[in-house]
Amino acid sequence: LEWGEIRLELTNNEYMYWLCNLKGIGNRKISILLNTFGSAKEVYHAKEDTLRLMQELTEKDRCILLKNRDIGRIHISYANLLEKGIYFLTKEDNNYPERLKNIYDAPNALYLKGNLLKNEKKTIAIVGARNCSGYGIETARYFARELSKAGLVVISGLARGIDKAAHEGALQVGGSTYAVLGCGIDICYPSENIEVYMKMMENGGILSEYPPGVSPIPGLFPMRNRIISGLADGILVVEAKERSGSLITVDCALDQGKDVFAVPGRIMDGLSEGCHNLIKNGAKIVTKSKDILEEFQLECLNNIQILKKENNLLETNEKIVYASLSLEPKHIDHIVNETKLSVNEVLGILVKLELMNYTKQLGNNYYTATVG
Amino acid sequence: MFCKTYCAAVHGIDGLIVQVEADVSDGLPCFDMVGYLAAEVREAKERVRIALKNSTFHLPPKHITINLSPADIRKEGTAFDFPIAIAILAASGYIPQNSLNDVLFIGELSLNGELGRVNGVLPIVYSAFKQGFKTCLVPVENVKEGAVVEGIEVVGISCLSQAVEYLNGERLIEPGYVDIDSLFEQSFKDCDVDFSDLVGQQLVKRAVEIAVSGMHNICIIGPPGAGKTMIAKRIPTIMPDLTFEESMDISKVYSIAGLLSNDNVLVQSRPFRSPHHTITPVALTGGGRIPRPGEISLASGGVLFLDELPEFKKDTLEVLRQPMEDKKVTIARLNYTFQYPTNFMMVSSMNPCSCGYYPDRNRCNCSLNQVKRYLGKISKPLLDRIDIYIEAMQIDYNELIQEKTEESSSTIRVRVMKAREIQLNRFRKESIHFNSELSSKLIEKYCSLDEEETKLIEHAYRKFNLSVRGYHRILKVARTIADLDGSEMIMLKHLTEAIGYRSIDQKYWSGER
Numbered sequence: 001l002e003w004g005e006i007r008l009e010l011t012n013n014e015y016m017y018w019l020c021n022l023k024g025i026g027n028r029k030i031s032i033l034l035n036t037f038g039s040a041k042e043v044y045h046a047k048e049d050t051l052r053l054m055q056e057l058t059e060k061d062r063c064i065l066l067k068n069r070d071i072g073r074i075h076i077s078y079a080n081l082l083e084k085g086i087y088f089l090t091k092e093d094n095n096y097p098e099r100l101k102n103i104y105d106a107p108n109a110l111y112l113k114g115n116l117l118k119n120e121k122k123t124i125a126i127v128g129a130r131n132c133s134g135y136g137i138e139t140a141r142y143f144a145r146e147l148s149k150a151g152l153v154v155i156s157g158l159a160r161g162i163d164k165a166a167h168e169g170a171l172q173v174g175g176s177t178y179a180v181l182g183c184g185i186d187i188c189y190p191s192e193n194i195e196v197y198m199k200m201m202e203n204g205g206i207l208s209e210y211p212p213g214v215s216p217i218p219g220l221f222p223m224r225n226r227i228i229s230g231l232a233d234g235i236l237v238v239e240a241k242e243r244s245g246s247l248i249t250v251d252c253a254l255d256q257g258k259d260v261f262a263v264p265g266r267i268m269d270g271l272s273e274g275c276h277n278l279i280k281n282g283a284k285i286v287t288k289s290k291d292i293l294e295e296f297q298l299e300c301l302n303n304i305q306i307l308k309k310e311n312n313l314l315e316t317n318e319k320i321v322y323a324s325l326s327l328e329p330k331h332i333d334h335i336v337n338e339t340k341l342s343v344n345e346v347l348g349i350l351v352k353l354e355l356m357n358y359t360k361q362l363g364n365n366y367y368t369a370t371v372g
Numbered sequence: 373m374f375c376k377t378y379c380a381a382v383h384g385i386d387g388l389i390v391q392v393e394a395d396v397s398d399g400l401p402c403f404d405m406v407g408y409l410a411a412e413v414r415e416a417k418e419r420v421r422i423a424l425k426n427s428t429f430h431l432p433p434k435h436i437t438i439n440l441s442p443a444d445i446r447k448e449g450t451a452f453d454f455p456i457a458i459a460i461l462a463a464s465g466y467i468p469q470n471s472l473n474d475v476l477f478i479g480e481l482s483l484n485g486e487l488g489r490v491n492g493v494l495p496i497v498y499s500a501f502k503q504g505f506k507t508c509l510v511p512v513e514n515v516k517e518g519a520v521v522e523g524i525e526v527v528g529i530s531c532l533s534q535a536v537e538y539l540n541g542e543r544l545i546e547p548g549y550v551d552i553d554s555l556f557e558q559s560f561k562d563c564d565v566d567f568s569d570l571v572g573q574q575l576v577k578r579a580v581e582i583a584v585s586g587m588h589n590i591c592i593i594g595p596p597g598a599g600k601t602m603i604a605k606r607i608p609t610i611m612p613d614l615t616f617e618e619s620m621d622i623s624k625v626y627s628i629a630g631l632l633s634n635d636n637v638l639v640q641s642r643p644f645r646s647p648h649h650t651i652t653p654v655a656l657t658g659g660g661r662i663p664r665p666g667e668i669s670l671a672s673g674g675v676l677f678l679d680e681l682p683e684f685k686k687d688t689l690e691v692l693r694q695p696m697e698d699k700k701v702t703i704a705r706l707n708y709t710f711q712y713p714t715n716f717m718m719v720s721s722m723n724p725c726s727c728g729y730y731p732d733r734n735r736c737n738c739s740l741n742q743v744k745r746y747l748g749k750i751s752k753p754l755l756d757r758i759d760i761y762i763e764a765m766q767i768d769y770n771e772l773i774q775e776k777t778e779e780s781s782s783t784i785r786v787r788v789m790k791a792r793e794i795q796l797n798r799f800r801k802e803s804i805h806f807n808s809e810l811s812s813k814l815i816e817k818y819c820s821l822d823e824e825e826t827k828l829i830e831h832a833y834r835k836f837n838l839s840v841r842g843y844h845r846i847l848k849v850a851r852t853i854a855d856l857d858g859s860e861m862i863m864l865k866h867l868t869e870a871i872g873y874r875s876i877d878q879k880y881w882s883g884e885r
Contacts, residue, residue, distance in 0.1 A: 131740070133733040160740055270734050329731065331765040332575045332872075343574045344853070348868035355831055362731060365575060365763040365872075 010071060015040035016090045017081070018074045020109045021211050022064050030108045032056050044069060086185065086212065087112040099123075103230040103256045107209035110227075111185050114205025117178060117231070122296050123153040125232035125253075127225075127246040128162025128239040133271055134329045134362040136162055136239035138370075139263055141169035143236060146289030148175025150298050153204070155180065155232050157224065158193055162238045162246075167196045170204075177204040180228045182221035184208060189216040207231075225249040226256075234259035234295065236286065240274030247274055250283075259295055261286045317341060321349045322358060322369070329366040373397070375462035375469050378476045379440075379455035380499060381447055382492035384710040385624045385665075387499030389476075391441045392452065394459035399435035405456075407440030410448040419481045420457045427485035427532040432464055446707050448662050451490040454479030454509070457532055458539075471539045474506040478514070485532040489513035494627035497521045498620070507547075509535060516637040517627060519548030520620075550637055552616065567606050568780040572767050576603055579762040579873060581784055584610055585791035586807035586852030589696070589718040589757055591681070594764030596728045600721035603764070604677045607719060608642040609781035611674070612789050622673045625665045625712065643674035645716075649683040653691045658712050663703045668695055669712035681722040682749040689754055692718070696757050720758070722750075759808060759845050760873045791855040807852045812844055819847040825867050832871050846870045 010018075019030055019040045036054060037043045043065070051062050081088060089096040089110045098119040100106050117123075124147050126140055144154045144166040154170040156163040158179035170177035177200050183189050185208040188197040197206065209227060210220065222245070229235055229252040237260070240246040253260055260283040265272025279285050286292055317339075324330070324338045336346050350367050353359040359367050374395045380387040403417050424431050438456055440447050455477035461467050478496055479487040489511050497508050497518040507525045510518050515528030525547040529535045537543035567577065576592060580603060583590040592600045614622070622639040626632050632639075647656065647667045658666030668676055678684060695701040695714040703710045725743040729736035738746075795806055802814065810818065821829065833843060847862075850870035854862045 131733060131737065134731060136733075268734075331763070333572060333765055336574050343578045344865070344869045347575070347578075347872035348865045351832075351868040351871045355828070355835055365765075366731070 010041075010044075010074060012039065012041060012092075013088060013090060014074055014078045015044050016109055017078050017088055018068070019043055021077075022068060024064050025061060027105065027107055027209065029056065029061065031105075034108065081111075081212065084186070084212075085113060087116065097231055099233070100227065100230045103226060103252075105226065106230065107227060109209070111208050111210070111212065112205055113185050114178075114201035115176070115203065117153070117205065117207075121153050121176070122151070122298065123155055123178075123232045123234075124292065125155040125228050125235040125249070126162065126166035127156060127228065127235065127237055127249050128166075129241060129244055129246065129271060130159050130161040130163075132161040132165075132239045133269075134366075134368055135265070135327050136271065137165040138327055138360075138368065140165035140238045141172070143238070143263070143286075143289055143292070144169025144175070144177070145173050147292060148173050148177070150289065150293050152293075152296070152298075153178060155228055157181070157221075157228055158189075158197065158206075160190055160193070164193055164196060166238075167193075167200055171196065171199050174203065178231065179204075179206050180224050180231065181206060181208040181216075182210070182224040183216035184210050184212040184214040186212040187214075187216065221245070222248050226252040229253035229258055230256055232258060234261060234292065236261040236263065236292065237275050237278060237283070238263045239265065239271045240278075241271060242273040242277065244274045247278075250278060259284065261292055261295075263287070317345065318349050318353060321346055322353060325359060325367060325369040327368055329362045329368050332365050332367070335367070373463045373465065375459055375472070377455045377459045377462065377472050378500075378505070379452055379478060380476060380496040381445070381449060381451070382495060382628055383445075383708070385495055385621075385628060385712060387492070387496035388445065389499065389503055390445075390447065390452075392455040392459045392477075393439040393441065394456070394463040395437045395439075396432065396434050396460065396463040397437075401433040401435065403436045403438075405438045405440075407438075407443045408446050409440065410446060412450055413440070413447045413452050416450070416453045416456055416481075419453050419483065420460065422483045423453070423481040423485045423532055424457060424460065426483060429461060429464075429466060429532075429536075431460070436460060436463075449490065449492075450480035450488075451478045451492075451496075453481035454487060454511075454529075454532075454535075457481060458535065461536060466536055467539045471541075474504070475539075476500045476505045476508045477535075478508065479511045479529065481532065487511040487529055487531060487535075491630035492628045493518045494520065494620075494632065495624040497524060497526060498624065500524060509538075513634060515548035516550055516634045517632045519550045520552065520623070520638050522552075552638070555638060555640060556613075556616075556619075565606050566609060566781045567784055568778045570599065570602060570606065570778060571776075573599060573603065573764060576762050576764045577779075577784075579760050580607060581610065581788060582849065582852050582856065582873070583717070583719075583760050585788045585856055586759075586795070586848065587717050587805075588759035588808045588849060588852065590720070590760040590762065591755075591758045592719070592721045592762055592764055593724055594721070595732070595766055596723060598764040598766050600764055601677075601679055604646075604675070604679070604719045604721060605644065606781065607675050607677075607717075608644045610784045610788055611642045612785070612792055614640065614642060614673070618673055621713065625669050625672060629665050629670060631670075643671050644677060645671040645675070646677040646679055649678075649680050649685075651684070651688060653685075653688045656688055657691050657695065657701050657703070658710075659703055663705060663710045665712045666701075668692065668701065668714045668716060671716040672713040673715060674717070676716040676718050678718065678720040681720040682746055684749075686749060686751070690751060693753055693757065718758070724763075756841050759849055762873060787856060790858070791852065794855045794858070795852075807848050807855070810844075810848050810851070815844055815847050819851050819862060821862055821867070825862060825864055828864060828867055829871075836871075836874070838874070842874060846874055849873055 033043050095116045097117050126144055140162045148170040154166055154177040156166040167177050185206045188194045225248045229249050235253045235258055237246055250260055262275040262278040262283040263286050320339050324335050332346055336343050360370050361367055376391055376393045379390045379392050381390050405417055458477055462469055462472055480490055482488055493510055493514040494517050498521050500508055501521050501524040508518055509527050509529050512528035512530045515526055518526035527545050527547050538545050594600050619639055626639050645667050656666050656668055658669050699715045700711050701714045724730040725738040726746045727736050727738055730738055730743055799805055850862045850866045853866040853869055
């Protein structure tokens with residue numbers, strides 16, 4: 001088809017799509033352009049002289065705005081996007097998350113793959129360190145699981161460590177979970193999380209303000225944190241060092257007036273220092289899923305306590321070994337010293353317990369109890 | 373006049389008897405040597421001539437021809453100087469030929485006629501004994517090394533004129549003698565390390581005991597200072613004592629490598645070799661222009677300890693794969709191939725990450741990618757040859773000051789010996805000796821499980837996502853644990869314990885927990 005010969009009129013969404021896909025024009029400049037011209041269509045048809053009047057635009061920006069006006073290409077590109085099952089949500093869109101509209105510097109458009117995020121559902125963001133401990137992973141999974149069961153949507157950033165654990169926890173109980181990426185939504189970064197990435201689209205989705213194909217650049221990631229906190233009603237910090245990237249998300253959440261929850265660690269634990277500082281500054285300390293649910297006036301569905309399982313099926317020695325386990329990874333030698341059983345006995349029992357899902361091996365020969 | 377003497381060259385780990393023929397006849401005075409000689413053997417001409425002169429023997433101005441036969445095998449080394457000199461002396465009439473029959477000569481000559489030490493005396497003397505020689509004349513410095521072989525007289529010679537006097541019956545030299553029994557007795561007392569030195573580390577000790585019993589390769593993972601090296605160094609103390617035959621096999625390799633001396637005439641304790649991680653592939657497997665046994669052959673019959681496994685160069689580790697399977701390494705050169713034994717037990721130690729403290733996140737700040745990269749230096753095929761993985765932990769102060777008496781090596785060794793005996797009995801009709809060598813077919817035969825056990829391993833197979841190799845490894849280790857327990861069948865407790873020693877490779881080696 002020769003597009004030049006057919007006069008094609010673009011929809012508002014397509015004009016918006018054009019505006020959001022210009023390299024070098026960021027969210028802030030788009031907002032300014034939209035404020036000045038009223039709509040993306042007006043921006044598209046703006047004359048060079050009119051653009052020249054705007055002080056915020058550089059020579060380069062004007063060049064980009066003027067040279068990229070190819071209706072045919074925009075139309076095809078937008079059609080391709082829809083074909084891939086990607087939603088393009090502008091602020092005017094009804095499906096654009098209501099919560100996000102209220103935040104400062106809200107993205108002018110969002111890309112979403114998977115299911116639309118319902119406004120009436122309560123959401124919780126779970127964030128934390130990438131280099132986290134086994135304790136962090138277990139607690140993040142636990143809270144994600146319990147909160148999912150209570151009907152909350154879990155939001156995180158699909159990063160390594162806590163983020164991944166949070167998504168996994170929600171998926172374990174078939175809950176809905178959303179990831180906000182710092183790159184195009186068609187790119188799974190880090191790639192090792194592909195399983196979670198694929199699975200969460202069934203019942204949740206992937207979100208990003210960046211167009212598909214944008215590669216993960218470190219500079220983009222702090223920006224997405226405002227979306228994570230913006231989408232959530234509350235934010236739970238699981239493990240954060242004193243100077244952690246997760247604290248950026250917390251700052252955003254505070255600016256946006258969201259609840260901040262923090263999971264405590266041991267006081268000597270450097271990995272939990274950020275959490276402890278948050279607690280000192282007034283964040284709510286969280287040790288059970290109930291602590292969060294009562295803030296949201298939600299019923300706690302089942303009061304599952306850590307480390308209490310129906311263990312009457314176990315034999316005496318197995319009970320003794322199980323009792324010496326905690327959420328902190330423990331080496332077999334420690335267990336041997338505490339239980340006064342022989343090494344081979346303890347090792348055998350631990351493997352048995354692991355097969356029955358009572359314990360988990362973290363690294364060779366370090367064991368923890370499983371939660372919930 | 374024509375005369376001949378006998379000498380030997382080291383060929384692999386055996387001695388090859390070489391006949392040295394000398395002919396002294398009329399003609400233009402010259403000194404010719406033939407018989408496929410290496411440069412150092414050709415140089416013997418000068419050494420021999422001057423050594424003879426300086427030992428007050430008159431070398432006649434005649435046509436001297438030396439031939440080393442068999443002429444199609446390349447002669448290397450300096451052990452030929454002495455027999456060449458003797459052959460010339462005999463051909464010149466200084467020594468009667470009949471006193472040279474059944475005598476083997478080894479030694480390097482210096483210009484003043486003194487004999488210097490050479491390598492490989494033990495395998496040469498051993499071969500000479502097998503070939504029916506009655507006497508060996510060796511340098512004084514090598515005499516005890518050779519005297520270990522019983523049934524042959526090994527006489528130490530310090531200079532050429534002494535040898536002539538001895539051969540002519542003008543002087544009596546006592547043959548060397550080594551009391552092997554007392555040597556072995558002594559070696560047990562000499563051990564200065566013992567397992568009782570180790571505080572705590574129950575798990576690692578147990579794992580090591582199992583590994584030694586079944587000759588399983590073992591990998592100890594842990595933070596720096598957890599005592600990984602200390603444990604590894606004590607492994608030889610719980611291995612069964614060397615028998616004389618084993619000792620001979622090991623000593624032969626050591627003799628070729630030049631590691632035996634008059635103070636240390638026979639390898640009495642099991643070797644423990646711990647090459648530094650900068651070692652080259654050739655130094656590890658053996659090789660060089662004139663092949664020499666490498667570290668893996670020197671560790672044969674004992675322990676090869678690779679400290680800081682990921683620090684070894686990748687190609688260095690990869691060469692280990694085939695010798696570990698075949699229990700021998702073959703080195704090919706233009707004219708010959710050598711085989712050295714490599715029947716070692718591999719013990720390796722490593723840190724879980726480059727800083728060493730992963731998964732203790734308070735001390736380790738390595739990113740998961742860094743951890744993966746560190747562990748990724750070791751290839752999967754090599755890891756597959758390791759049966760037992762164990763993580764050592766740092767010792768608590770409390771444990772350190774506890775005055776608990778730890779088990780001594782000799783107590784552990786008794787149990788190890790028992791388990792080994794069971795294995796030797798079981799595999800009498802097979803070509804293997806230990807559980808670690810079980811092939812998948814033999815596993816079916818010797819590691820049969822009852823109903824309950826089968827159910828458990830099936831469950832574990834699914835739950836832990838085991839590979840077929842991993843499954844076989846568990847069965848092999850379980851067999852050894854059962855042997856240690858003196859049990860005919862593999863029982864539930866043996867199996868669960870064996871599962872505990874598996875590598876949780878998928879998680880660990882991808883750095884994810």
